[in-house]
Amino acid sequence: MFGLNLDACIIDLPEKYYTLHDYEKGVARWCPGCGDHAVLSAVQRLCKEEQLPPEKTMFVSGIGCSSRFPHYMNTYGFHGLHGRAFPVACGIKFRRPDLNVFVVTGDGDCCSIGAGHWIHAIRYNMNMTVLLFDNQIYGMTKKQTSPTSPMGTMSNTHPHGSVLPPINPLLTTLGVSNVSFVAQTADWIPSHLYATIRKAYEHPGFSFVKISMRCPKFMPAAVDAKVSDKEHVCLLTHENGVPVDDATGRVFSNHLEHDPTDMNQARQLAANEEISYLGLLYQNKAALRYDLYGAHNLNYTPEQKIAAINQELERFTV
Numbered sequence: 001m002f003g004l005n006l007d008a009c010i011i012d013l014p015e016k017y018y019t020l021h022d023y024e025k026g027v028a029r030w031c032p033g034c035g036d037h038a039v040l041s042a043v044q045r046l047c048k049e050e051q052l053p054p055e056k057t058m059f060v061s062g063i064g065c066s067s068r069f070p071h072y073m074n075t076y077g078f079h080g081l082h083g084r085a086f087p088v089a090c091g092i093k094f095r096r097p098d099l100n101v102f103v104v105t106g107d108g109d110c111c112s113i114g115a116g117h118w119i120h121a122i123r124y125n126m127n128m129t130v131l132l133f134d135n136q137i138y139g140m141t142k143k144q145t146s147p148t149s150p151m152g153t154m155s156n157t158h159p160h161g162s163v164l165p166p167i168n169p170l171l172t173t174l175g176v177s178n179v180s181f182v183a184q185t186a187d188w189i190p191s192h193l194y195a196t197i198r199k200a201y202e203h204p205g206f207s208f209v210k211i212s213m214r215c216p217k218f219m220p221a222a223v224d225a226k227v228s229d230k231e232h233v234c235l236l237t238h239e240n241g242v243p244v245d246d247a248t249g250r251v252f253s254n255h256l257e258h259d260p261t262d263m264n265q266a267r268q269l270a271a272n273e274e275i276s277y278l279g280l281l282y283q284n285k286a287a288l289r290y291d292l293y294g295a296h297n298l299n300y301t302p303e304q305k306i307a308a309i310n311q312e313l314e315r316f317t318v
C-alpha cells in the first residue's frame, strides 16, 4: 500500500511573513494628488516583496513635506534637521551595515541647504537607497524658489519669476567622483517608479534616484505639463537597466537603448532640458565603498576597542 511520507507534507514557511500592513503607519498628511503618496506605496510594496524586517530597516530624512516620510513607515526612522539626512544616514550605515538604510530628501533639503553633504555622500558610496523627491519647489514652507525650480517660476521669494537657471540634480550627481548609481523616474508612472526603486535597492552602493514629483498645490502648471505630455518622456531600455513592462512601454512609446556603463551618454541624457529620460542612467558596481572600509572592527569587544584606541594613541607619544 501507499506509505505516507509526512516530511513531504511539511511546507517550509518563513518564521514571520510581513504583509503590506506591517509597513504602514498612520495617515499620510500630504495634499490630495501629491506625488509623495505614490512613492510611499511603492516603497511599502518593495519592503513587502523583499520581506525587509521592519526592525532592520531605517528611513532617514531632513525637513520638508517629503521628509515626513519616515512617520508613515512602520520601521525605524529619523526625521532630522533640514539638509542633514545624509550625515545621519552615513553614520548609521558606517556602524550598522546590517541595516537597510533609505534616505528621503526634497529638492530644497538635498540640493540647497544639504548640498555639501550630498556631494560627499555620493563620493563615500555607502550602501543606501536615496530618493530625491523633486517637486521643484519648497512645498512645506508654502512656495519658495528651490534650486531645481525652472527659470521664471513665480514664488514667494521671486514674485516676478526666478532669475537663475536651476541646478540639474542628475548632472550634478554624475559629476561627483566615485558616483555609482543614478536613475530617474516619475511618481505618476507607478510601474516604472517601483521598478526603479527596486533596482536602486539592489545596487551595492549609494543609489541616487531622482523622482519627478507632482505638487498640485504650488506647481500645478508644471504638473499638467509633465503628466499630460507623453512626448516629454523617454524610457531608457537595456538588459541591465530598469525593466519596462509591456503596458508601460505602450503608453510611453518613446524609448532609447542606453547602456548604463556609458557615462558620456548618461551625462548627455541628463543634460537634456526638453526630454525626461526615465530609467537607469549610470551604474558602476565596482566603485569603492567607504562603509566597507570602516567595517573591519565592528565586532570588537569593548576591551578590544580600548586596546585599539590606546595603540593608536601610542603613536603620538613624545
Ligand SMILES: Cc1ncc(C[n+]2csc(CCOP(=O)(O)OP(=O)(O)O)c2C)c(N)n1
Pocket (backbone or CB within 6 Å): 063, 064, 065, 066, 067, 082, 105, 106, 107, 108, 109, 110, 133, 135, 137, 138, 139, 140, 141, 146
Ligand atoms: C535650518 C532650517 N532652515 C529653513 C527651514 C525651513 N524649511 C522647512 S522645509 C523647507 C524647504 C523644504 O523644501 P523641500 O526640501 O523641497 O521639501 P518639500 O516640502 O518640497 O517636499 C524649509 C526652507 C528649516 N526647517 N530649517
Ligand SMILES: [Mg+2]
Pocket (backbone or CB within 6 Å): 064, 106, 107, 108, 133, 134, 135, 136, 137, 138, 139, 146
Ligand atoms: Mg520640494
